[in-house]
Amino acid sequence: xxxxxxxxxxxxxxxxxxxxxxxxxxxxxxxxxxxxxxxxxxxxxxxxxxxxxxxxxxxxxxxxxxxxxxxxxxxxxxxxxxxxxxxxxxxxxxxxxxxxxxxxxxxxxxxxxxxxxxxxxxxxxxxxxxxxxxxxxxxxxxxxxxxxxxxxxxxxxxxxxxxxxxxxxxxxxxxxxxxxxxxxxxxxxxxxxxxxxxxxxxxxxxxxxxxxxxxxxxxxxxxxxxxxxxxxxxxxxxxxxxxxxxxxxxxxxxxxxxxxxxxxxxxxxxxxxxxxxxxxxxxxxxxxxxxxxxxxxxxxxxxxxxxxxxx
Amino acid sequence: xxxxxxxxxxxxxxxxxxxxxxxxxxxxxxxxxxxxxxxxxxxxxxxxxxxxxxxxxxxxxxxxxxxxxxxxxxxxxxxxxxxxxxxxxxxxxxxxxxxxxxxxxxxxxxxxxxxxxxxxxxxxxxxxxxxxxxxxxxxxxxxxxxxxxxxxxxxxxxxxxxxxxxxxxxxxxxxxxxxxxxxxxxxxxxxxxxxxxxxxxxxxxxxxxxxxxxxxxxxxxxxxxxxxxxxxxxxxxxxxxxxxxxx
Ligand SMILES: Nc1ncnc2c1ncn2[C@@H]1O[C@H](COP(=O)(O)OP(=O)(O)OP(=O)(O)O)[C@@H](O)[C@H]1O
Ligand SMILES: [Mg+2]
Numbered sequence: 235x236x237x238x239x240x241x242x243x244x245x246x247x248x249x250x251x252x253x254x255x256x257x258x259x260x261x262x263x264x265x266x267x268x269x270x271x272x273x274x275x276x277x278x279x280x281x282x283x284x285x286x287x288x289x290x291x292x293x294x295x296x297x298x299x300x301x302x303x304x305x306x307x308x309x310x311x312x313x314x315x316x317x318x319x320x321x322x323x324x325x326x327x328x329x330x331x332x333x334x335x336x337x338x339x340x341x342x343x344x345x346x347x348x349x350x351x352x353x354x355x356x357x358x359x360x361x362x363x364x365x366x367x368x369x370x371x372x373x374x375x376x377x378x379x380x381x382x383x384x385x386x387x388x389x390x391x392x393x394x395x396x397x398x399x400x401x402x403x404x405x406x407x408x409x410x411x412x413x414x415x416x417x418x419x420x421x422x423x424x425x426x427x428x429x430x431x432x433x434x435x436x437x438x439x440x441x442x443x444x445x446x447x448x449x450x451x452x453x454x455x456x457x458x459x460x461x462x463x464x465x466x467x468x469x470x471x472x473x474x475x476x477x478x479x480x481x482x483x484x485x486x487x488x489x490x491x492x493x494x495x496x497x498x499x500x501x502x503x504x505x506x507x508x509x510x511x512x513x514x515x516x517x518x519x520x521x522x523x524x525x526x527x528x529x530x531x532x533x534x535x536x537x538x539x540x541x542x543x544x545x
Numbered sequence: 546x547x548x549x550x551x552x553x554x555x556x557x558x559x560x561x562x563x564x565x566x567x568x569x570x571x572x573x574x575x576x577x578x579x580x581x582x583x584x585x586x587x588x589x590x591x592x593x594x595x596x597x598x599x600x601x602x603x604x605x606x607x608x609x610x611x612x613x614x615x616x617x618x619x620x621x622x623x624x625x626x627x628x629x630x631x632x633x634x635x636x637x638x639x640x641x642x643x644x645x646x647x648x649x650x651x652x653x654x655x656x657x658x659x660x661x662x663x664x665x666x667x668x669x670x671x672x673x674x675x676x677x678x679x680x681x682x683x684x685x686x687x688x689x690x691x692x693x694x695x696x697x698x699x700x701x702x703x704x705x706x707x708x709x710x711x712x713x714x715x716x717x718x719x720x721x722x723x724x725x726x727x728x729x730x731x732x733x734x735x736x737x738x739x740x741x742x743x744x745x746x747x748x749x750x751x752x753x754x755x756x757x758x759x760x761x762x763x764x765x766x767x768x769x770x771x772x773x774x775x776x777x778x779x780x781x782x783x784x785x786x787x788x789x790x791x792x
Contacts, residue, residue: 325568337556340548
């Protein structure tokens with residue numbers, strides 16, 4: 235069990251750009267914590283503060299009761315980080331990259347070498363062990379960056395967008411590795427792939443504009459939203475005809491279809507009505523995607539959605 | 546876990562020197578060429594008269610440019626590769642990182658130092674004492690420039706900035722000051738400006754012990770004292786005032 239507590243944590247870059255404002259968070263979690271949020275929400279800023287790389291402007295943060303500023307040394311014994319933009323050193327091989335990182339962490343030479351090879355095998359990239367990083371594809375380089383800190387066996391891993399740039403199969407391979415790893419480690423990751431957070435995370439935090447909008451298990455987030463089903467109707471006109479009675483619950487969803495986020499009771503009634511009228515629709519439990527849009531309220535595409543929530 | 550400081554130092558040497566040199570040997574040639582070109586130019590222009598002083602100057606420049614060079618290397622690792630973030634957030638201390646990187650820079654200086662040592666044996670008549678004095682002064686100058694390089698690198702946000710710093714510092718510390726030529730060649734009112742640079746004192750001490758200038762006893766003491774002060778203050782600044790954690 236790892237405990238992360240932030241109190242009034244704020245970060246303002248150069249006295250101008252506010253990235254985090256008065257963040258109060260208490261994460262008490264096993265396994266994997268996923269932080270999601272739009273570009274510029276402050277995810278990287280939070281990770282860099284928690285991992286002792288960046289000074290906050292105000293407030294405190296503690297990991298397992300250790301202050302990340304005052305007790306940075308002790309915190310660093312516990313953690314390992316893959317920064318969002320980390321690139322393995324181009325003139326080194328994956329094996330050398332992992333090995334030297336382990337040396338920096340104080341591993342002995344032969345132990346570091348052995349561990350490097352084991353980890354490359356675990357990630358299924360042992361064939362690339364001795365090729366130069368600069369000759370690897372972008373996704374492979376990302377894998378090397380993630381493998382590097384998994385190799386460290388640190389108690390707490392911070393992974394800032396670990397799977398960005400990975401193909402769908404590689405991504406799932408990494409999920410499998412992390413799911414195995416989380417059994418005796420804590421992983422704090424950020425991601426823009428919401429299905430990744432859904433599949434992997436024991437707890438999810440949603441950050442927006444430097445503030446925490448939601449925190450908890452997926453089930454808890456669903457409950458707190460008060461909606462459990464999402465109904466999508468592909469024929470707009472038919473949808474409005476049949477579901478007029480629901481009034482402003484009808485919205486144009488993020489991909490231009492008519493979408494309803496509703497309680498179980500309303501869902502079953504609406505579904506029956508649509509079936510009877512022969513209108514095609516799909517019904518799903520509310521996904522993290524839906525929650526994200528609902529809470530952040532800023533659909534990137536589609537009209538109408540915004541009106542609904544500003545009413 | 547029991548930590549192994551030697552491993553931590555070795556990591557920096559491998560990353561910044563061994564593996565880098567293996568892939569980009571041209572870096573070594575560049576680092577060799579700069580001090581040697583000055584040596585050659587000064588020797589020709591002085592019709593051989595200043596070759597001794599110029600060899601000593603090349604020694605100093607080698608230390609300066611490799612020490613300051615740390616800045617560009619670290620800035621690349623920090624800003625482009627985000628490697629420094631990974632190191633900062635690991636148990637390694639800034640000091641251990643700096644020691645390892647210092648050793649890596651010495652490896653880059655080796656070819657130049659070897660060639661200059663051969664030239665020194667051929668053209669300078671060095672006794673044991675002179676050799677010891679030169680070694681001590683070179684180490685101090687290396688610590689001075691290394692500390693400056695490390696200190697500045699922690700403040701840079703892009704490698705382009707570092708290149709500018711490196712260029713300026715090399716110029717101000719080894720090209721302009723009386724490193725490749727005796728201090729007395731500078732017309733008097735301007736001579737005092739040279740004393741802003743720590744390399745002036747280093748050159749004075751070395752040129753004095755090898756007989757190219759003759760300084761009073763008190764001037765030699767002052768030169769040592771100032772050089773020592775520079776070394777200690779800059780080293781202290783690098784360890785204590787570097788921006789290891791970002792703001
Ligand atoms: N070094 C910096 N100087 C000034 N402003 C910064 C700096 N780094 C980040 N910011 C600002 O802080 C805010 C939060 O940025 P941050 O990188 O933490 O977001 P993020 O949630 O990680 O975004 P993304 O999903 O794009 O990675 C942004 O508005 C950004 O412009
Ligand atoms: Mg980010």
